[in-house]
Amino acid sequence: METIKQGDIVARRSYQGDIFFKVMEVLFEDRGKAVAILKGLDVRLLADAPLSDLRRVQPKELRSYRENLLKRNADCFRRISQRQHLVRQQAVHEIAVNDGDRDFFELPGKVLHLDGDPDYLEFCLSAYKQLGVIAEGVKVPEEKQSEQVGELIRGHSPDILVLTGHDALLKEALTLSDPASYRNTPYFLQAVKAARRLQPSRDELVIFAGACQSNFEAIIDAGANYASAPKRVLIHCLDPVFIAEAVAFTPVSQFIDLPELISSTITGKNGIGGVETRGKFRLGFPRAG
Numbered sequence: 001m002e003t004i005k006q007g008d009i010v011a012r013r014s015y016q017g018d019i020f021f022k023v024m025e026v027l028f029e030d031r032g033k034a035v036a037i038l039k040g041l042d043v044r045l046l047a048d049a050p051l052s053d054l055r056r057v058q059p060k061e062l063r064s065y066r067e068n069l070l071k072r073n074a075d076c077f078r079r080i081s082q083r084q085h086l087v088r089q090q091a092v093h094e095i096a097v098n099d100g101d102r103d104f105f106e107l108p109g110k111v112l113h114l115d116g117d118p119d120y121l122e123f124c125l126s127a128y129k130q131l132g133v134i135a136e137g138v139k140v141p142e143e144k145q146s147e148q149v150g151e152l153i154r155g156h157s158p159d160i161l162v163l164t165g166h167d168a169l170l171k172e173a174l175t176l177s178d179p180a181s182y183r184n185t186p187y188f189l190q191a192v193k194a195a196r197r198l199q200p201s202r203d204e205l206v207i208f209a210g211a212c213q214s215n216f217e218a219i220i221d222a223g224a225n226y227a228s229a230p231k232r233v234l235i236h237c238l239d240p241v242f243i244a245e246a247v248a249f250t251p252v253s254q255f256i257d258l259p260e261l262i263s264s265t266i267t268g269k270n271g272i273g274g275v276e277t278r279g280k281f282r283l284g285f286p287r288a289g
Helices: 059-095 118-130 142-156 185-198 216-222 239-248 258-263
Strands: 009-012 021-028 034-040 046-050 054-056 105-107 110-115 134-139 160-164 206-209 282-284
Touching: 021 046, 059 118, 059 239, 110 118, 110 142, 110 239, 118 134, 118 239, 134 142, 142 160, 142 185, 160 185, 160 239, 185 206, 185 216, 206 239
Parallel strands: 110 134, 110 160, 160 206
Antiparallel strands: 009 021, 009 054, 021 034, 034 046, 105 282
16 A cells, blocks of 8 residues: 555545545544545545545646646636626726726725635635735634624625635535534534624625535525535635626626626536625726826
């Protein structure tokens, strides 16, 4: 058997190597059985697996995996950039008095992103920056988000709130409908409810909440505009970013095209869903200076 250690990139034999993980820790359970704690490289998944089920990913495999990931991300970023350009053109055209009055400034929606995982948070903040989204990120463990979200909302005054990290359907779960069947769904529910106590309107504060396999229906019922995961699948770590960006750059006078938005995420409708929501993008006139 291969020697697997902390920091290795591995795949699970029993799942045909469908996801690549980083080994976060190696534990020894009763009778000396070694178990690794794993974190998905690009999906919001924490998992455990016996070392006997793991194989180390070869450098060539990892290069190919990362190249495909970068290509997929680049395709999403390109589509978003094209959409942002079109939004700007249409918004100016609709409110300009004449062709000479085009000295506008932009006020896109502001994002507050709470993430239970520091690595994913850093990745998301980099993506926000590339997409021109004004975003503040705070690393907050899922179980602490409900305690801190109120103070953070008051301090940052966001238009869009993202509550994410890790989640999973527990192995011993008896029913998909019970939030207690999930690792972190109960915490996301508490955080959404805490945010809604401050701002009840889905139009004033747009909320995305959830992670891999989260209880979508319960999170939406708690007050979120968007959530994961309708089909209890794994979601890509950047899916919340793509949702937040679309809200930030859709004109405030328009409802976001829900099917189009969901189809533009990496995971799609199996992993992300939501309700009708207005955008947060505004134009101002004239530009100063």
